[in-house]
Amino acid sequence: MDSGKLKNRWIALYVENQVGVLAKVSGLFSGKSYNLQSLTVGTTEHEDISRMTIGVSSDDITFEQIKKQLNTMVEVIKVVDLTDTPIHMKEVLFAKIKKVTPEEKAEAYRIAQAYEIQVIDTDLDSVLLESTLTERRNNDLCSLLRRTFKHIDIVRGGAVAIEGLSTSCR
């Protein structure tokens, strides 16, 4: 049976844009031992409504429970399960590569080219990359950067997602 298998899933959550709501939502995950992978939040077209993009890793039964528990919260306006719907998903990532030799610098540019990401700043011995790929693709990028360079700072923003218009995006 598949229902016991851990799987990565995504939820879009519309919540009241109020003090304490983020704490309440994240508290649910820690309090009930749900496995939170990623959580981003920002306001929507309505100033008083925020939308969260939440990534969790769970089995089917737990995931159903998570959605129900979120729904019971007064501050939660709508729970949208994005797991099996076509979505556009992006994550901002900055990677600062430091103390590079000219060869390494060239390699950084080659990686940027291959991954179709931007070199947004550069200095004598350092390069700053900016990526807005999917979370998965960013994982691959991170892994490669870690193996290639010794001195890197990585800042990741967490994934944001929106339902697509066509049926084949992700």
Place this chain on the structure above:
Amino acid sequence: MDIAGKKLIMKALMEEGVDTVFAYPGGMITDIMDEMYKQDNLKVVLPRHEQALVHEAEGYARSTGKVGVCLVTSGPGATNTITAIADAHYDSIPLVVLTGQVPQGLIGNDAFQEVDIVGMTRSITKYGVTVRDRKDLGKILKMAFTIARTGKPGPVLVDIPKDIQTENGPGEYPKDVVIRGYKPNESVHIGQLKRAYKLLRSAKQPIILAGGGVRISGAGKELLAFAKKMNIPVVTTIMGKGVIPEDNELYIGNSGMHGRYAANMAVMECDVLFSIGTRFNDRITGDLNEFAPKAKIIHVDVETASISRNVVVDIPVVSDAKLALEKLMEWAEPLKTTKWLDKIYAWEKENPLVMRDIKGLSPQKVMEGINEVFPKAIVVTDVGQHQMWATQYIKIGEGGQMITSGGLGTMGFGFPASIGAKIANPKKDVVCVTGDGGFQMNMQEMATAMCQGAEVVICIMNNQYLGMVRQMQQLFYGKRYSMVSLRKQQEWRDASKDVTDQDRAYVPDFMKLAETYGAKGIRVTTQEEIIPALKVAKKTKGAPTIIEFCIPSEELVLPMVKGGNPMSEMILK
């Protein structure tokens, strides 16, 4: 016209029909207190501790179905309420808890008596909020009462900074409020209910499992009518105890960890389990893999999140219990269950619920005495062995009710809750069945009971132990009675020499305690004294009575299913 926040709070209480407020003073609510002083139609109950305060409000709410209203100050006043709020949350009790808060300018400064009470109670309230703008006060209070009492009820906490209490602002208290993220279930999916009925119709050995939700929804009569019409036997959780009169032949008893043998066997052997208003707590199910192994399960609950959480069910129905039962009643046709009932009665005969004969004072005899002298009482229990004996042997008839801390299992709950129940029901008998341990957790409330003239009959089942834990040690830890003796000298030190009776004395002397507060105390040591003592207490007016029942030290609550074991593995003797 603009009015001060404190005046709007009074207006809200009046328009919500609040007649009683449980309140304890403090620096950050002095303005509200001053306003309450001017109210003629508001009874204010002053307890002796804020935990007890909220339990008293729970007793009020549990016995009336109305919202219990609490008012405490910031800091320690607020933190003291936490255990009782968790208790109310677990048992779905409607409360509105108003906490004072330091002025907004001081929040975050570690000001005197400042705590983030909303943050602390986030996971144990249905809703909690700090009022940050005076103009939102009316709307927030309306939301609080609405959320507390509708859907699956629960406690709501409103934290009100001192500046909001005095600031002038809009004077209107809204008639209703739209909360876009809150839509309690007010209808029932007919198709789903039909499927449930069809399954029930096909059953040969059906059982109804009724929980506290049936009481909350006020569906006792509907449940009885439905069970009678379809000839389906009923078992209850301890929160559901008393939803149908216990003398009815279809009522089997409580199921669960200390349930009746016949009730647990019926759940093990049934082919359709119709459960309503219960969340399949582990005390009911035991080993989940072995729970109702032969049954298809129907689950009616008002909260979606309660369904298929602990037990995977075959037919979920999201609905208020009363609504579902009224609809089911329209279709109900009798089933032939005579054989099944005979089977259940045979189990009851095989292992009836009865305590062993003992020389001293049998707990069962005490409970039967209470049944005799107080047949229509509200019986409030604390938590522990006495609680289980009460759920086993107290008979709740028409007009009676059992109030108990079911989910959280809060020692110290019983006595204050009984005071709240008495205040709400001055004409009814209120009996508090408690233990010597649990009573001591909130016995300062003797003063509250005296000051309120609350005629609560306090039955302390004194076995000089924290008996429920001792029972576990007795059965599963080789009688190593670690930390459970309430006598002066701990059991494990007894091996040391020269221990005199004085050294092992029991404290306190509950008779002197009663006397200190100006109440009557009666000590009962033999079976013959039970009824006379209860009768004296019944006649006592204007004050509580303590009856100390000196029961044997090592009596057990049986039957028992060890936590995590299947319900069929009952320890009977």
